[in-house]
Amino acid sequence: MARIELRNVVKRYGSFTGVRRMDLDIADEEFLVLLGPSGCGKTTTMRMIAGLEEPSEGEVVIGGEVVNEVDARDRDVAMVFQGYALYPNMSIYENIRFPLRMRGIGKSDQDALIRRAAEMVELGDFLDRKPGALSGGQRQRAALARAVVRQPQVFLMDEPLSNLDAKLRSSMRVQIKHLQRQLRITTVYVTHDQIEAMTLADRIVIMEKGVIRQIGTPDEIYSDPADTFVAGFIGAPPMNLVEGKAENGRFTAPGLVAACPPDISGRITLGVRPEDCRVVTDGPAELAGAVYGVEPTGETTYLTLRTGETLFEVKAARDARFDLGAPVKICFDPERIYFFDTETGVRLRAQPQRSAA
Amino acid sequence: MAVLDQTGGVARAAPDRARPREKALRRRSSALRRAFPYLLVAPAVIYLLGITLYPGAYAIYQSFYLVRFTEWIPVGFDNYVELWSDSEFWQALLNTLIIGGIALALECVIAMALAFFAYRDALIRVWRIVFLMPMLFMPSAVAFVWKLAFNDGRVISDLLRKIGLIDGNLDFLGNVWLARSTLIVADLWQWTPFLFIIFVAALQSQDQEVEEAARLDGASWPAIFWNVSLPMIRPVIAVAVVLRGIDITTMFTNVFILTKGTPGGTTETISYFIYRQGFQTFNFGYASAAAVVMLVVTILAAQLVVKRAFRSGKA
Numbered sequence: 017m018a019r020i021e022l023r024n025v026v027k028r029y030g031s032f033t034g035v036r037r038m039d040l041d042i043a044d045e046e047f048l049v050l051l052g053p054s055g056c057g058k059t060t061t062m063r064m065i066a067g068l069e070e071p072s073e074g075e076v077v078i079g080g081e082v083v084n085e086v087d088a089r090d091r092d093v094a095m096v097f098q099g100y101a102l103y104p105n106m107s108i109y110e111n112i113r114f115p116l117r118m119r120g121i122g123k124s125d126q127d128a129l130i131r132r133a134a135e136m137v138e139l140g141d142f143l144d145r146k147p148g149a150l151s152g153g154q155r156q157r158a159a160l161a162r163a164v165v166r167q168p169q170v171f172l173m174d175e176p177l178s179n180l181d182a183k184l185r186s187s188m189r190v191q192i193k194h195l196q197r198q199l200r201i202t203t204v205y206v207t208h209d210q211i212e213a214m215t216l217a218d219r220i221v222i223m224e225k226g227v228i229r230q231i232g233t234p235d236e237i238y239s240d241p242a243d244t245f246v247a248g249f250i251g252a253p254p255m256n257l258v259e260g261k262a263e264n265g266r267f268t269a270p271g272l273v274a275a276c277p278p279d280i281s282g283r284i285t286l287g288v289r290p291e292d293c294r295v296v297t298d299g300p301a302e303l304a305g306a307v308y309g310v311e312p313t314g315e316t317t318y319l320t321l322r323t324g325e326t327l328f329e330v331k332a333a334r335d336a337r338f339d340l341g342a343p344v345k346i347c348f349d350p351e352r353i354y355f356f357d358t359e360t361g362v363r364l365r366a367q368p369q370r371s372a373a
Numbered sequence: 374m375a376v377l378d379q380t381g382g383v384a385r386a387a388p389d390r391a392r393p394r395e396k397a398l399r400r401r402s403s404a405l406r407r408a409f410p411y412l413l414v415a416p417a418v419i420y421l422l423g424i425t426l427y428p429g430a431y432a433i434y435q436s437f438y439l440v441r442f443t444e445w446i447p448v449g450f451d452n453y454v455e456l457w458s459d460s461e462f463w464q465a466l467l468n469t470l471i472i473g474g475i476a477l478a479l480e481c482v483i484a485m486a487l488a489f490f491a492y493r494d495a496l497i498r499v500w501r502i503v504f505l506m507p508m509l510f511m512p513s514a515v516a517f518v519w520k521l522a523f524n525d526g527r528v529i530s531d532l533l534r535k536i537g538l539i540d541g542n543l544d545f546l547g548n549v550w551l552a553r554s555t556l557i558v559a560d561l562w563q564w565t566p567f568l569f570i571i572f573v574a575a576l577q578s579q580d581q582e583v584e585e586a587a588r589l590d591g592a593s594w595p596a597i598f599w600n601v602s603l604p605m606i607r608p609v610i611a612v613a614v615v616l617r618g619i620d621i622t623t624m625f626t627n628v629f630i631l632t633k634g635t636p637g638g639t640t641e642t643i644s645y646f647i648y649r650q651g652f653q654t655f656n657f658g659y660a661s662a663a664a665v666v667m668l669v670v671t672i673l674a675a676q677l678v679v680k681r682a683f684r685s686g687k688a
């Protein structure tokens with residue numbers, strides 16, 4: 017129910033800059049995910065939107081209003097904290113009621129709202145319990161219920177699933193996304209988990225060391241990475257990045273020869289995802305190496321090759337089995353080879369090599 | 374598992390190969406090693422037992438005797454029976470409850486109010502040191518200063534007259550409530566900081582995310598304090614109040630120096646009553662009985678408060 021803008025926002029802690037020059041425009045009802053490694057400034061950014069942290073420079077705008085001077089409690093922003101931050105002395109019912117009580121919502125209206133919020137996260141049977149008597153996943157849902165109960169303008173979530181086990185995490189992911197679509201509340205979600213980001217986001221903001229590296233839809237981030245950082249961060253297992261040289265339309269590295277756009281030359285890094293590689297028995301191939309490791313996951317088999325100094329990962333057939341040290345040849349999907357400037361990490365797009373993928 | 378078994382086997386095999394004398398040596402040194410921690414804490418334990426358990430047991434023993442200097446006459450529960458009907462004892466108990474209760478309540482409220490304003494303050498380190506200072510003075514020295522201010526030097530009386538609150542001189546020893554309030558004020562000044570420092574520490578160590586959550590839920594600072602912070606630090610409050618309460622129940626120094634129980638025994642606390650019975654009338658058995666009663670009452674009260682606070686803090 018609100019558009020959020022960050023205009024030139026900077027956050028400094030003494031001489032250390034946590035967030036530098038952040039420009040961000042989050043559309044109404046959008047689900048935006050801030051993704052990046054630990055310490056890159058995601059939480060700081062979110063806390064500045066919430067009003068728990070004051071930007072050193074720049075403006076935070078919510079719903080068209082500059083809110084720098086607006087106190088956190090008046091911003092109509094709800095947040096789910098990483099540690100849930102439930103009130104330990106109150107029952108779940110009281111926890112969910114607290115924001116209603118603090119905002120002076122009439123007693124008669126409270127009960128229906130609380131029960132509806134609890135139903136949404138399937139917590140109706142636990143309203144009498146104290147947070148200490150709930151499991152991690154239930155606490156998580158209680159925190160969600162407390163956040164949604166008053167229909168805030170903005171929904172902020174700081175790594176809400178990071179304390180849950182893998183199975184619960186994937187089911188909570190679906191619930192959160194469903195909830196956000198249902199309530200149509202602008203949401204900013206922080207995570208360092210790229211799967212979470214890919215599955216939840218309308219758009220992903222990838223950050224590193226306080227700087228935005230790329231903003232885009234999950235698809236754009238995956239298939240059109242702006243630099244080696246984004247390329248290496250997204251995808252599991254991540255994109256293979258091989259340093260080499262490009263000359264006259266040929267990229268070469270130890271054990272690897274690939275065609276490249278003729279106008280690219282110099283010290284170049286080639287990137288190709290494991291899933292865009294194919295094991296071939298004969299015929300022309302870009303890469304030759306020896307089997308270093310085989311990892312069957314059930315759904316597929318990941319093959320690690322050694323070529324020269326580097327390890328290279330390839331997604332192979334589900335039932336593929338290889339002997340360690342066996343020579344293997346790999347073909348790349350020509351549509352899905354990326355080239356980066358080795359020095360700066362920036363993506364080099366010589367020609368519109370990517371037609372419709 | 375295999376690895377574990379192997380190492381275990383090796384360790385077990387080693388002593389068998391050693392010669393008997395070495396074995397004995399090793400056994401003795403391992404006994405020493407086991408005793409070593411106890412030896413380390415022994416001095417402290419002996420000291421503590423010496424100054425608490427021994428006198429305590431001695432007092433209980435003595436309370437069943439009529440003690441006339443060197444002559445001990447066993448009287449069974451006579452001392453306790455006499456206490457039960459001793460109006461001075463009941464008066465002292467009541468005085469202790471009134472003076473201690475008011476002082477403790479005021480100290481809690483003031484310390485908590487100050488802690489509320491101070492714990493998020495940037496200058497909190499300074500505040501802590503400033504507030505620590507009254508506790509660093511020797512209680513008897515402070516008592517003499519209060520004596521000067523209230524009674525002998527009439528400082529407070531003069532000040533009140535100067536600002537026009539009173540006409541004549543106030544005789545702080547001549548009025549029940551004035552005399553009691555001198556004791557309360559003196560205790561307040563010296564011991565509110567104790568609670569303040571504990572409360573600030575408790576407030577600072579609570580989970581900050583929870584306060585922030587309350588902030589975003591729309592709560593004002595007072596509302597957060599009342600609904601979230603206070604309940605969370607409740608066990609700490611209980612422990613601090615019990616400690617202070619025990620201390621206040623044994624209030625003696627200020628009574629001894631400032632009022633000596635006047636007027637008419639209305640400021641005589643239990644400790645002063647015990648002192649008077651023991652060291653002025655040399656009725657040691659009777660004094661011991663009063664001390665034992667106080668001990669039991671204090672332990673029961675403390676247990677009650679702590680248990681309640683911790684129980685409702687959980688689940």
Ligand SMILES: Nc1ncnc2c1ncn2[C@@H]1O[C@H](COP(=O)(O)OP(=O)(O)O)[C@@H](O)[C@H]1O
Nearest residue numbers: 029032034052053054055056057058059060061
């Ligand atoms: N209160 C603070 N004082 C000093 N440095 C801080 C403070 N809060 C965060 N930082 C620093 O700012 C950087 C970004 O922190 P944060 O936003 O929490 O990262 P993330 O959430 O992406 O892991 C980190 O390097 C962190 O050490």
Ligand SMILES: [Mg+2]
Nearest residue numbers: 055058059060
């Ligand atoms: Mg963080």
